[in-house]
Structures are given as structure tokens and as C-alpha cells.
Amino acid sequence: MISVNDFKPGITFQLDGSIFVVLTAQHSKQGRGQANVKAKVKDLRSGTTTIKSFTGGEKVQKAHIETVAMNYLYNDGQNAVLMDEATFEQIEIPLKRLEWELNFLIEGSKVKVRKFEDEILDIEIPLNIEIEVAEAFDAVKGNTTTNPQKKVVLVTGYEVEVPMFIKQGDIIIVSTEEGKYIGKGKK
Structure with a gap:
């Protein structure tokens, strides 16, 4: 207790x-x-x-929760497939349980899977991730006076507001808790 x-x-x-x-x-x-x-x-x-x-x-x-380090492999349309880094065992988690996390998962992402006894509960992703910008739109007219921002689409399909200088192909750092731009990453 x-x-x-x-x-x-x-x-x-x-x-x-x-x-x-x-x-x-x-x-x-x-x-x-x-x-x-x-x-x-x-x-x-x-x-x-x-x-x-x-x-x-x-x-x-x-509740004694066990965390296991795993790699995100792919999404088969119904489940997210993950592989245990130590045993190479693969598990599947229904996509509906990972709706938010999928906005930030790319193939090869390292995650922690939380287990209670033998039940898989959810996955824990890093608080901040570096991810590539797939599409960068032009700024909206009138939104360029103070702290100008524009929308970009990440390689996962998630949209985020970023400063004007971010271009397609740039690597940016995004908070996975809030889904917001934090800074520019390294290529």
C-alpha cells in the first residue's frame, strides 16, 4: 500500500x-x-x-509496472509492431491505444513499453523528439507582425506551428507532451 x-x-x-x-x-x-x-x-x-x-x-x-525497452518497427494498419531490444521478440499494440504517440513515432524510434503482470498497458515515448519536416507551407497573410508562425507537416503527418525560417527537410525538436515546436534540431 x-x-x-x-x-x-x-x-x-x-x-x-x-x-x-x-x-x-x-x-x-x-x-x-x-x-x-x-x-x-x-x-x-x-x-x-x-x-x-x-x-x-x-x-x-x-501497481508494480515493468518497463521494457523496445523499438517501434511499423504500423500494419491495425496494430503498432514493436520489438524487444534484448530478446528480439515482437509484440503488437492496437493503434487506437496509441493515437497520440503515433504523431511522433517513426520507424526505429526507441520507446518504453509499460507492462502490468503480463498485460501491455501503453508505451512511453521521450519527452522531446527530433523529427523531419515533410511539408512547409507559406505564412498566412497578417500573421507576420509579432512572433510570426507557420504550419508545417511532420513525416508522421502531424501538423505543428513553427517559426518562419523552418523549411521542408529541416529537423526540428517537438515536445511529445504538448505537441509543440521547441527548437531546431541537428541534421
């Missing part, structure tokens, strides 16, 4: 038949009353994010 007072990002726990990972935790105490913990959590089975409130000192069941 784990106390909700110890919640911090990355902690995994079981509650009501689901497995959650803590994204953020906020502890608050009003006067003489009981402390409260508000945690933004992600359900590792469904991928949904919610806010859960707990009374300070409450205990939840710890």
Missing part, C-alpha cells in the same frame, strides 16, 4: 480495477481540517486523464 501523501509524478497505483500513473499531485491543508490531495492521473488501460481527490493519509494499492 502507498499513502496518497507520497504521490509525485510517475507513481503508479491501482484503484477500482484500473491502473493509474500520477502526472501531477497537489497537496492542500485548510486550517484544522484534514489535508487533501488532488492528483491528475492517467488511466494506463484506457489512456484517459482525470483529476482524483483523496483525503490526506488515504492509502491505495501500489
Whole structure:
């Protein structure tokens, strides 16, 4: 068991038949009353994010999650196919469980697969990735006064706003949490 007072990002726990990972935790105490913990959590089975409130000192069941380093091989239209770096064993994960992550996955990407017992929950991708720009559009008229931006399409098909100087074929750094441009990468 784990106390909700110890919640911090990355902690995994079981509650009501689901497995959650803590994204953020906020502890608050009003006067003489009981402390409260508000945690933004992600359900590792469904991928949904919610806010859960707990009374300070409450205990939840710890979920022992195993992470396995894997390489993303390809998408067969129904599943994403990944290969274990150590055993070369291949696994498949339904695409509907990886909708957001697929915006940033290219063949050969290194990922971590989260497993609970023998159940594959989801994949963890790096916070920032370097990725190639497939198409760069011209700026929209009127959007060139302060901090001019334009849309580009990445090799995965994902659209992102970037500064005007980014061209087709450039490598850029994108945040996988927010899906936003961070900087220019190295070729």
C-alpha cells in the first residue's frame, strides 16, 4: 500500500480495477481540517486523464509496472509492431491505444513499453523528439507582425506551428507532451 501523501509524478497505483500513473499531485491543508490531495492521473488501460481527490493519509494499492525497452518497427494498419531490444521478440499494440504517440513515432524510434503482470498497458515515448519536416507551407497573410508562425507537416503527418525560417527537410525538436515546436534540431 502507498499513502496518497507520497504521490509525485510517475507513481503508479491501482484503484477500482484500473491502473493509474500520477502526472501531477497537489497537496492542500485548510486550517484544522484534514489535508487533501488532488492528483491528475492517467488511466494506463484506457489512456484517459482525470483529476482524483483523496483525503490526506488515504492509502491505495501500489501497481508494480515493468518497463521494457523496445523499438517501434511499423504500423500494419491495425496494430503498432514493436520489438524487444534484448530478446528480439515482437509484440503488437492496437493503434487506437496509441493515437497520440503515433504523431511522433517513426520507424526505429526507441520507446518504453509499460507492462502490468503480463498485460501491455501503453508505451512511453521521450519527452522531446527530433523529427523531419515533410511539408512547409507559406505564412498566412497578417500573421507576420509579432512572433510570426507557420504550419508545417511532420513525416508522421502531424501538423505543428513553427517559426518562419523552418523549411521542408529541416529537423526540428517537438515536445511529445504538448505537441509543440521547441527548437531546431541537428541534421
